[in-house]
Amino acid sequence: MATILFSFAGSCIQKLQEIITEEAIQILHVKQELSDLQQTMMQIQCFLKDADRRRIEDLAVSNWLGELKDAMYDADNIIDLAWFKGSKLLGEQPSSPSRKLTACNGFPLVSCFSTILTRRGIAVQIKSLNKRIERIAEFGTKFKFETEPVASVSDMRKTSHLVEPNIVGKDIIHATGTLVGMVLDHREKKAYKIGIVGTGVGKTTLAQKLYNDHRVKGSFKKQAWICVSQQYSPVGLLKEILRNVGVNQEQGESVGELQAKLAEAIEGNSFFLVLDDLWESDVWTNLLRIPLDAAAQVTTVATTRHDIVAKEVGVEHMHRVELMSEEVGWELLWRSMNISDEK
Structure with a gap:
């Protein structure tokens, strides 16, 4: 421990x-x-x-x-x-x-x-x-x-905050391969959404593997990973996405101003977005849907505990992750940080 x-x-x-x-x-x-x-x-x-x-x-x-x-x-x-x-x-x-x-x-x-x-x-x-x-x-x-x-x-700080977990389980490998294939097959669509649903930590782990896959990275001009969580700030969330795509923000900017900046930043580009730990579909429907429409192609992956949230967002494929035990979850975190087991 x-x-x-x-x-x-x-x-x-x-x-x-x-x-x-x-x-x-x-x-x-x-x-x-x-x-x-x-x-x-x-x-x-x-x-x-x-x-x-x-x-x-x-x-x-x-x-x-x-x-x-x-x-x-x-x-x-x-x-x-x-x-x-x-x-x-x-x-x-x-x-x-x-x-x-x-x-x-x-x-x-x-x-x-x-x-x-x-x-x-x-x-x-x-x-x-x-x-x-x-x-x-x-x-x-x-x-x-x-x-x-x-x-x-x-x-x-020299290492990325979002690390690729060093996980070699067959289920993770198979699921990652399946989802990468779906992303690549639909990358030319105007909009494509995938939901990863479950109550354990496995959904975030799988999303990280997908986000870090070299084939996915090579298929989109811009990428962003956002942890939404149950309590979120619309301004804070938009600023985090803008930071991910390399856009500066000014203090005191409104939601509308930040949405306009996001639309301008991704206009005409392909965009891959992960919304991790999504609790409410409003994040998509009221905050991100309109500015993301400016992208030439946008693929969104949403991880959530609730089927209804994924359905309200409009995902076209829903991947279910089974509940992990706390012990297995800790081991995944351990491996994701490249800690070798000491016997």
């Missing part, structure tokens, strides 16, 4: 590094809190590998790892929550200079109090979690773990 937690911690550290300077975090004024969380996670990472070697013989170490695992899940959640709340505030921020004169950091006075409460709420949660992880780390020092050097954040 500790070796997997080592990788999971690294993933959180990299995610923090990527978002810590974004507007969505700046507007919350929690950069220092997230920096502190990042440093704490880097410190605790140093002795996780030794903890893995000792957990089988030492029940106390095993219990400590279980507590740390829960904290890591919470850390990943709070990082996503901070980005979501910040993106939502950005979407609410007025763009008119005249309104900013009577505003609290760009917000009208009527919403200023709510904005302050949001910022404070996020900051309190991050500080509380940081103290919790610090206590876990302090308790871990009692085990006198041997420390190992950890790659710097700058080294982590």
Whole structure:
């Protein structure tokens, strides 16, 4: 477990590094809190590998790892929550200079109090979690773990955040081959949509294999991978797609302005889009359908837990992924981060 937690911690550290300077975090004024969380996670990472070697013989170490695992899940959640709340505030921020004169950091006075409460709420949660992880780390020092050097954040950033999982299972290979074939067969269509449906982590793994396939990459001028999630910001989502296709955005741009930029960026080009963890069809029908119509050809892959969402989006092929156990899911994450098994 500790070796997997080592990788999971690294993933959180990299995610923090990527978002810590974004507007969505700046507007919350929690950069220092997230920096502190990042440093704490880097410190605790140093002795996780030794903890893995000792957990089988030492029940106390095993219990400590279980507590740390829960904290890591919470850390990943709070990082996503901070980005979501910040993106939502950005979407609410007025763009008119005249309104900013009577505003609290760009917000009208009527919403200023709510904005302050949001910022404070996020900051309190991050500080509380940081103290919790610090206590876990302090308790871990009692085990006198041997420390190992950890790659710097700058080294982590040299690798792509979206990695191709090193999975060789026959089901994954077969499913990937089938879906790649469908994408290539329909790449000349004006619009083609595939749904990957399931309740486990396998749907994202399969979508990653499809997204990273060299034949798919070579068939489209532009590509974008977007994790939508249950709570999303329309402005934040559009900005993320624009970042994927290499388009800059200005602070305070509206949904309509960002949709127009997206349409202009992909006009006349072939476009491959993955919408990962889609919970509502509105993302497609109300937000992306019209701007994506500007592309010469667009293939969309949507991963979702619910059949009804895939049907409402209008997928022409639905691939079902069976539920994975938590143990298998962790192993997939392990392999996706190129961690060799230590016996």
